[in-house]
Amino acid sequence: MSKVKDMSLAPEGVRKIEWVQKHMPVLEHIKEEYLETRPFKGITIGSCLHLEPKTINLGLTLMAGGAEVAMTGCNPLSTHDDAVAGAADLGLNVYGWREQDDEEYYQTINMVLDHKPDIIIDDGADMIMVLHNERTELLSHIKGACEETTTGVHRLQAMHADGALKFPVIAVNDAYTKYLFDNRYGTGQSSFDAIMGTTNMVIAGKTVVVCGYGWCGRGLALRAAGLGADVIVTEVDPIRALEARMDGYRVMTIREAVKQADLIITVTGNADIISGDDFKYMKNGCMLANSGHFNVEINRQDLEAISTEVKEVRESIEEFTTKDGRKIYLLADGRLVNLSAARGQGHPAEIMDMSFAVQALSAKHILENDLPVGVTKAPDEIDYNVASLKLQAMDIEIDSLTDKQKAYMANWQEGT
Numbered sequence: 001m002s003k004v005k006d007m008s009l010a011p012e013g014v015r016k017i018e019w020v021q022k023h024m025p026v027l028e029h030i031k032e033e034y035l036e037t038r039p040f041k042g043i044t045i046g047s048c049l050h051l052e053p054k055t056i057n058l059g060l061t062l063m064a065g066g067a068e069v070a071m072t073g074c075n076p077l078s079t080h081d082d083a084v085a086g087a088a089d090l091g092l093n094v095y096g097w098r099e100q101d102d103e104e105y106y107q108t109i110n111m112v113l114d115h116k117p118d119i120i121i122d123d124g125a126d127m128i129m130v131l132h133n134e135r136t137e138l139l140s141h142i143k144g145a146c147e148e149t150t151t152g153v154h155r156l157q158a159m160h161a162d163g164a165l166k167f168p169v170i171a172v173n174d175a176y177t178k179y180l181f182d183n184r185y186g187t188g189q190s191s192f193d194a195i196m197g198t199t200n201m202v203i204a205g206k207t208v209v210v211c212g213y214g215w216c217g218r219g220l221a222l223r224a225a226g227l228g229a230d231v232i233v234t235e236v237d238p239i240r241a242l243e244a245r246m247d248g249y250r251v252m253t254i255r256e257a258v259k260q261a262d263l264i265i266t267v268t269g270n271a272d273i274i275s276g277d278d279f280k281y282m283k284n285g286c287m288l289a290n291s292g293h294f295n296v297e298i299n300r301q302d303l304e305a306i307s308t309e310v311k312e313v314r315e316s317i318e319e320f321t322t323k324d325g326r327k328i329y330l331l332a333d334g335r336l337v338n339l340s341a342a343r344g345q346g347h348p349a350e351i352m353d354m355s356f357a358v359q360a361l362s363a364k365h366i367l368e369n370d371l372p373v374g375v376t377k378a379p380d381e382i383d384y385n386v387a388s389l390k391l392q393a394m395d396i397e398i399d400s401l402t403d404k405q406k407a408y409m410a411n412w413q414e415g416t
C-alpha cells in the first residue's frame, strides 16, 4: 500500500533510484548478502527518513532481506515525489509527498505505524515520539529502533534519562562511518550545493558565518573556505571554539558575527541561534540558512516582528524587508537547507552509502541480539565492516599489523 502524490512520476523516480544504486557499493554488497540470507523474513520495518532515492535504496535493501518495509519522510519539505512514486512501483509501502502540513506529516507517520513494525528506523525521533505518546498499544511489539541523526540521539538519551524510553535504540549517528563522513563531508558539500543552486550566487569573497563547530560545522567551514569565503565560526564550547581558531577561522560572538556576515549558516541542533536583536545588526542583503535539525535555529517570528513585508522572490528564498529598509533573505523556511530547499538533493550517494549500510546492519543487529532498553552506539564490528567494504569499493588497500608489531603494541616492558 502507498499514498504518494503522482504515480506517473514513477519512471523518473526509478531512473534516479538506479543512478544512486551505482554509487552505493557498500549497501549493494549488503543487499546481495541479504538476498541470500534473508535475515528479516517475517519482520516488518517502519522508517521515518528523508524520502529520496538513496533512502529508497535502503528500503529496497531491507526488502531484499525479506522485510515488509513501510516508509515515510522525516521532514515536511524533503520528500522527492518522483522517488516515492518509483518506490511504490518497486514494491515498497511508501507514504509521503513534498510540502506536507503538520497534520499530513503525522498522518503519514501513523500510516507506517499501522503496519505494526517490529523495527523502527527514525531520523530525528519523531516516529519514536508518536509511538510513545499516541500509539502505546504498539510498544510491546517493537524489538528496537535505529536513530540516524545527532539531535534524534540527544532526544532519545534525554527520554531514557527520564525513564520514558521503552525499547533499545542503536545510535547510528554515533558510528564513526556515519558522523565522520555524513555529518562532516556530507553536510559540508550538500549544504553549499543547495545554497548555491538556490541563490545562483558566488561564495568566493563573501563573509560566511558558521554557527556551531561540531561535525557538521567543521565540514561547512572547510567547504566555505575551499570556495573562497572569509569564514567566521561561533560556538559556546571553548574547546571547539579554540579548535576552530587553530583550524584558521575567525571566532567571535554571534552578535559581532552578524554585523559582518553575507551568509550565515546555523548547524548547532539548538534553538534561537539567531534571534531577537541579532536581525537588527545584519547588513542589507544578508542571507540566512540552516543545516541543523528542525526550523528553530533561526527565529523566524523575531525576523517577522521587525519586517514590513515578506515575499518569495525566488524558489526557496523569502525576502524580508525590515522597518529600516534592509532586505534579509531566509532560505528554505529555515529548515535544513540541503534537504528542504527545492534544489536540495541531500548528501551525495557515496556518503549515504555508509550511513545506510550502518542502518541496514544495525537493524539486523537488533534482531540477533537481546539489547537492553536504552541508547547504545552501533557496535565497532559494524563500523570496521563498513569502512573495509568502502575501501574495497574505492580500490584502496591498506596494511595490516605484523605479528611482531602486535607483540610490540601489547608489550609494556620495552622502553628507550
Ligand SMILES: NC(=O)c1ccc[n+]([C@@H]2O[C@H](COP(=O)([O-])OP(=O)(O)OC[C@H]3O[C@@H](n4cnc5c(N)ncnc54)[C@H](O)[C@@H]3O)[C@@H](O)[C@H]2O)c1
Residues within 6 Å of the ligand: 149, 150, 151, 152, 179, 182, 183, 187, 211, 212, 213, 214, 215, 216, 217, 234, 235, 236, 237, 240, 267, 268, 269, 270, 273, 291, 292, 293, 336, 337, 338
Ligand atoms: N543537514 C544535514 O544533513 C545534517 C546532517 C547531520 C546532522 N545534522 C544535524 O545538525 C545538527 C548538528 O549536528 P552535529 O553532528 O554537528 O552536532 P555536534 O553536537 O557535533 O555539534 C553541534 C555544535 O553546536 C554548538 N552549539 C550549541 N549551541 C550553540 C550556540 N548557541 N551557538 C553556537 N554553537 C552552539 C555545540 O557546542 C556543538 O559544538 C544536529 O541538529 C544534527 O541532527 C544535519
Ligand SMILES: N[C@@H](CCSC[C@H]1O[C@@H](n2cnc3c(=O)[nH]cnc32)[C@H](O)[C@@H]1O)C(=O)O
Residues within 6 Å of the ligand: 049, 050, 052, 054, 055, 074, 075, 076, 123, 124, 148, 149, 150, 173, 182, 186, 292, 293, 294, 295, 336, 339, 345, 346, 347, 348, 352, 355
Ligand atoms: N527531522 C529532522 C531530520 C534531521 S535530518 C539530518 C539527517 O539527514 C540525513 N541525510 C542527509 N542527507 C540525506 C539524504 O540525501 N537522504 C537521506 N538522509 C539524508 C543525515 O544522515 C542527517 O543525520 C528535520 O527535519 O530537521
